[in-house]
Amino acid sequence: MIIETQEDVTRAVLAEMHRTPDARTCEILTALVAHLHAFVRDVKLTEKEFQAAIGLVNAIGQKTTPSHNEAMLLSGTLGVSNLVCLLNNGALGTRPTQANNLGPFYRAGAPRCENGASLLRSPTPGVPLHFKGWVRDAEGRPVAGAEVDVWHSSPVGLYENQDATQADMNLRGKFVTTDDGSFAFRSVKPAGYPVPTDGPTGVLLDAQRRHNMRPAHLHFLIYRPGFKTIASQVYDPEDPYLETDSQFGVTKALIGNYVARSDGTSELEFTFVLESGEASMPQAPITGKVAAA
């Protein structure tokens, strides 16, 4: 159609939607255009602001490498990652869930580990950690044979993909739950960490005068056919950034209970509940590790 007024632009774009053969794609695009145009009108976006926004969107892609996923980081910083997670888990957002956002640092292909094995693949000083996890179904029965990916930052707050001094796949491993639905590993207690701020995520945080810290946590990804695959994170209850996680990931259901042992080590047990549903592994947000300088 020939555009006469600013309202016509929205009508013209929406009028093209009927060509979209896939119904769900059509639904998503229609809502996207309606909301996006309404947003532009609401804030009366100026031409300068529009140019700045285009620059930021381009920078998201330019910042993304095999070892860094800026779009995933930014969506967490806007709370979208955890919103999508909470809407799709816990009986579609009606109940607490152990599901949590995958985060930008999951790598596929972590080494398969024997139950109880250590995640340390290069020297990593820190408080020794003994973790035991339980995977159960909604009725509380043990889920045996679940594949559990585990990954976490080092005690200095860096994932191995960000840190050339750590061995490839350090602090990452893949376990399988035993007949009683449990799995265990040894590692070192992770630290909270600053998310990278040298891209658009940093621009956003700066503009809002927000800090870029995440509270210390362990990551999990639990896969077993017959159950909905969940990513999860278990948080340290004593971390000072628990209430102000820059990625809005902390939920009540995911605050762990670390127990300090008299020998100076730390112990954590945690139970994950799986819902029945489709098992499907997510696409890994990163595929590699930074090269040594």
Ligand SMILES: [Fe+2]
């Ligand atoms: Fe993390």
